[in-house]
Amino acid sequence: MKVQGKMFLWLSFFILAMAIVYGVWSKEAAGTTALFMAFGLSVMIGFYLAFTARRMDALAQDNTEADVADEAGEVGFFAPHSWQPISLAIGGALAFLAIAMGWWLLYFSAPLLLIGLFGWVFEFYRGENQNQ
Known part of the structure; x- marks a missing residue:
């Protein structure tokens, strides 16, 4: 650091x-x-x-005397798979498209963004990936 x-x-x-x-x-x-x-x-x-x-x-x-292997170990936990980034990407693309095409597109992008955001944040609090 x-x-x-x-x-x-x-x-x-x-x-x-x-x-x-x-x-x-x-x-x-x-x-x-x-x-x-x-x-x-x-x-x-x-x-x-x-x-x-x-x-x-x-x-x-x-x-200065350290080797590359000295920093080896567990990096962290990453989700094995998730569909939520697709919803966020489509919602974000529609939101940015709304700037160019018309603000009415935000009515379609806002639900996709909210579903993707809440789904990704609470992914491990419900369903098959729920932590006990």
């Missing part, structure tokens, strides 16, 4: 320099604003990672 925090903080200094150079040379407001916002986001992520690294034990990536 310490390495990632330092990387984001160094990246933020680079983005800040590029934002200043871009703003002076191009005199274009939208790109300059986007670069300054990217600088702010990079600083926030860097400080969060640096702050979190202080409270955590040292990881294998913080040790």
Whole structure:
């Protein structure tokens, strides 16, 4: 975590320099604003990672003598299969299409989004995958 925090903080200094150079040379407001916002986001992520690294034990990536296998182990639990992302994808596509075609499409996309969202969040609280 310490390495990632330092990387984001160094990246933020680079983005800040590029934002200043871009703003002076191009005199274009939208790109300059986007670069300054990217600088702010990079600083926030860097400080969060640096702050979190202080409270955590040292990881294998913080040790210069560590091997790749030192970080091996269980990554986490992932759902074996789920149909909910399809509902979210179709609902999201219709919602974005509503911006271009007409707001009436939101009447069709909102139920799909809600079904997909609630189904995915509560997937392991009902049905055959319910945890006892």
